[in-house]
Amino acid sequence: MAATPTFTPRTASRRRTTGETDVEVSLTLDGTGRSDCQTGVGFLDHMLTLWAHHGGFDLAVRCQGDLHVDEHHSVEDVAITLGQTFAEALGDKAYIARYGHAYVPMDETLARAVVDLSGRFYFVFAADFDRPTVGDLATELVSHFWYSFAEQVRCNLHIQVLYGQNTHHKIEAIFKAVARALREAVRRDVQFGSVRSTKGVL
Template sequence: MARNYKGSRSTKETQIEVKLDLESHDYSINTGIGFLDHMLELFAHHGSFGLELKAKGDTHIDYHHTVEDTAILLGQAFYNAAGDKKGIKRYGSFTVPMDEALVECVIDFGGRPYIAYGLEFSTSKCGDFDMELIEEFFRAFANNAKINLHLIMRSGGNSHHVSEAAFKACARALKDALTIENDRLMSTKGIIE
């Protein structure tokens, strides 16, 4: 079963293309936003996801539309690449330390979008990137991947470290949840939407 997805999103604010392959490891990311590129490269690398992502947005206004729309399309890519969900573990969790930061991510790939967001940042920006956009990213991603996503910050001080630990933990938890472990659907309802 091919576990991949190719899609695009085009609005008056953004134009985004994505190719996701859950069985590949190559990645190339260009959103025009350095900090977001860095986080998504970490995400692809530590999740061992094949990811090609190109985005253009109205960054002359701010980064909000590009960050949110990238997360919308990336969430849709994961939802579609997972196919009928048959055989996946469904649940995944991982905790990542990054110096003083410790972030845990727990995921249920069960078709029920929800986010419990527990990250706090000591600064409002990393470079020119508004740290409040991290929550917007994960909210849009969870809603469009149709996953239950819990991000729990156990400790942290440096905003960059907290963000990096969160993206790495999310990647590893997703990798775990999407691992094929048998040929059964992990739902007593008989369906994962």
């Protein structure tokens, strides 16, 4: 009988510096949901805190961005750096469950997220927002945030708000659903061997 593999915590840190932003991210996938997020965009900090808590990830984010222009560059570069850090923490993806999905209600709203950590990028987003902003975040950047994250992780990520009315609730349900889907996908599963693919690689 093969020995049960020994696992160590999956963690990574990244820094991304451009003429528009300076972003630092530290992430532990096998965490307890602790977070310290200071992006300069208050509503994004709130969403990242929720994402870490519901994903069981330990997360620290710092961003110094050109907010005198607007929040676009900060939101985009935080997503890019978070995606790169997530991919690095995953490493060779040994023994991960690979797939994850979650439905999350938020009062009148219901959101669904489905992920495949396949090494292939594809993104689908189906949600309508009635407000142009929530707090200091443009709602059009919610889709762009997850597009940028999924592109760096090289995963399939499908997000849909099935129904709802309140824009804050919709966005919060999205971040929570993605967190729980990713938590399921990164879960270690030794039952089916080290690679959950008939190709032998993810």
